[in-house]
Amino acid sequence: xxxxxxxGQAPALNFEDVLLAGLATDGGLYVPENLPRFTQEEIASxxxxxxxxxxxxxxxxxxxxxxxxxxxxxxxxxxxxVFSHNAVAPLRQLNGNEWVLELFHGPxxxxxxxxxxxxxxxxxxxxxKRGERVVIVGATSGDTxxxxxEGCKHCENVDIFILHPHNRVSExxxxxxxxxxxxxxxxxxxxxxxxxxxxxxxxxxxxQSFLKGTRLVAVNSINWARIMAxxxxxxxxxxxxxxxxxxxxFSVPTGNFGDIFAGYLARNMGLPINQxxxxxxxxxxxxxxxxxxxxxxxxxxxxxxxSMDIMVSSNFERLLFDLHGxxxxxxxxxMDSFKQGGGFSVEQERWTEARKLFDSLAVDDAQTCETIxxxxxxxxxxxxxxxxxxxKAARECRRSLDIPMVILxxxxxxxxxxxxxxxxxxxxxxxxxHLSDLFxxxxxxxxxxxxxxxxxxxxxxxxxRGKPL
Ligand SMILES: *Cc1c(COP(=O)(O)O)cnc(C)c1O
Numbered sequence: 001x002x003x004x005x006x007x008g009q010a011p012a013l014n015f016e017d018v019l020l021a022g023l024a025t026d027g028g029l030y031v032p033e034n035l036p037r038f039t040q041e042e043i044a045s046x047x048x049x050x051x052x053x054x055x056x057x058x059x060x061x062x063x064x065x066x067x068x069x070x071x072x073x074x075x076x077x078x079x080x081x082v083f084s085h086n087a088v089a090p091l092r093q094l095n096g097n098e099w100v101l102e103l104f105h106g107p108x109x110x111x112x113x114x115x116x117x118x119x120x121x122x123x124x125x126x127x128x129k130r131g132e133r134v135v136i137v138g139a140t141s142g143d144t145x146x147x148x149x150e151g152c153k154h155c156e157n158v159d160i161f162i163l164h165p166h167n168r169v170s171e172x173x174x175x176x177x178x179x180x181x182x183x184x185x186x187x188x189x190x191x192x193x194x195x196x197x198x199x200x201x202x203x204x205x206x207x208q209s210f211l212k213g214t215r216l217v218a219v220n221s222i223n224w225a226r227i228m229a230x231x232x233x234x235x236x237x238x239x240x241x242x243x244x245x246x247x248x249x250f251s252v253p254t255g256n257f258g259d260i261f262a263g264y265l266a267r268n269m270g271l272p273i274n275q276x277x278x279x280x281x282x283x284x285x286x287x288x289x290x291x292x293x294x295x296x297x298x299x300x301x302x303x304x305x306x307s308m309d310i311m312v313s314s315n316f317e318r319l320l321f322d323l324h325g326x327x328x329x330x331x332x333x334x335m336d337s338f339k340q341g342g343g344f345s346v347e348q349e350r351w352t353e354a355r356k357l358f359d360s361l362a363v364d365d366a367q368t369c370e371t372i373x374x375x376x377x378x379x380x381x382x383x384x385x386x387x388x389x390x391x392k393a394a395r396e397c398r399r400s401l402d403i404p405m406v407i408l409x410x411x412x413x414x415x416x417x418x419x420x421x422x423x424x425x426x427x428x429x430x431x432x433x434h435l436s437d438l439f440x441x442x443x444x445x446x447x448x449x450x451x452x453x454x455x456x457x458x459x460x461x462x463x464x465r466g467k468p469l
Pocket of ligand 1: 143254255256258259386411
């Protein structure tokens with residue numbers, strides 16, 4: 001499989017190189033040159049497969065030429081073997097034909113484990129083969145950091161540095177990162193906000209001289225391997241609900257548009273999907289585009305669903321590329337005008353096409369709390385605030401009660417006690433067994449000033465399993 005850039009000016013890469021690349025050299029994002037397409041018979045024949053075997057069948061075309069089948073199978077079996085639920089991604093019924101796909105049974109209790117457990121193992125496999133080492137520098141406002149560290153903690157060939165804003169992530173989220181020790185794990189608390197952290201990561205990609213030749217790898221969802229891993233659970237859910245003979249709808253709590261873009265790809269690969277609902281919080285740039293053809297940057301609001309607090313959705317460029325007939329020059333132009341003026345609209349027919357593919361809703365904090373309380377009362381299920389946004393949007397945007405509606409359950413409620421408390425649900429939140437002593441564990445973290453040079457000096461002093469690069 002070959003991968004091309006959404007801006008059309010960077011060289012095509014194979015899977016191995018796309019795994020190790022961040023942004024393309026032209027500033028674009030990599031996408032498969034040709035999407036594989038499965039027949040209904042083929043998809044139907046996968047019913048009842050264990051998760052890792054389904055994952056092998058769905059993802060195999062994407063890695064062909066880079067990873068032999070036997071090795072890929074082994075990696076996938078290991079990856080999904082660390083999940084604490086036998087079904088890996090179980091479906092739980094809320095109402096008649098309404099289901100939550102529980103994607104929070106991985107080590108860090110959010111769906112990001114599906115991709116980052118795999119990414120860590122893929123990186124180590126490819127690097128071992130090449131005899132190379134890499135450094136990861138990532139920024140997190142919460143879930144990505146812990147999932148990335150968990151995914152890379154056993155990697156022999158990766159040193160990982162995760163920047164988080166000092167005193168601005170929840171205690172559970174911080175402890176999930178800082179209580180993991182290893183000579184290749186480095187937590188840095190920046191005396192600044194999340195944007196400051198993210199700017200430092202961007203600046204480090206732009207000028208990598210401080211790495212003395214070591215390659216820098218991206219772990220955010222611009223990395224194609226993350227999107228690829230997320231396609232699998234759309235197939236998994238559908239097969240459990242009578243697909244592909246029957247069509248299924250999905251409502252997806254959305255921030256950077258990575259998770260729902262995977263659903264869009266699943267549909268293009270032959271999975272019958274009826275509706276794809278973009279569920280956002282008050283940071284609603286995607287809802288404003290879907291409802292009014294305005295992709296315009298606004299100020300950031302802190303909400304009860306912090307993992308969806310974004311001003312722009314990085315993966316949206318991948319959809320725009322398809323909407324524009326895969327014309328890289330057109331995308332480069334749009335992104336330029338976004339950078340200059342902070343917004344754009346697309347031509348009417350392209351927007352109409354987008355509206356055929358997606359419905360959307362923005363849900364504020366008060367509605368989020370109402371939904372948590374309502375669902376708890378109706379079913380006894382306690383939702384995390386992100387999943388609650390998905391449920392609210394599913395209920396508002398649903399077109400047919402006969403078609404099963406699957407809401408992606410993106411996190412475990414124990415990660416977001418504030419929202420649960422504000423919702424007035426009196427149920428005690430308990431950490432799962434593997435994290436039950438989280439609050440007693442020792443922490444390891446370095447606090448650094450909001451200063452790029454200081455951070456880069458720290459990375460070059462510790463980037464080789466704790467020793468200088
Ligand atoms: C990351 C995250 C999201 C948003 O996913 P995107 O792929 O960025 O759209 C939603 N919910 C939770 C809990 C998350 O951690």
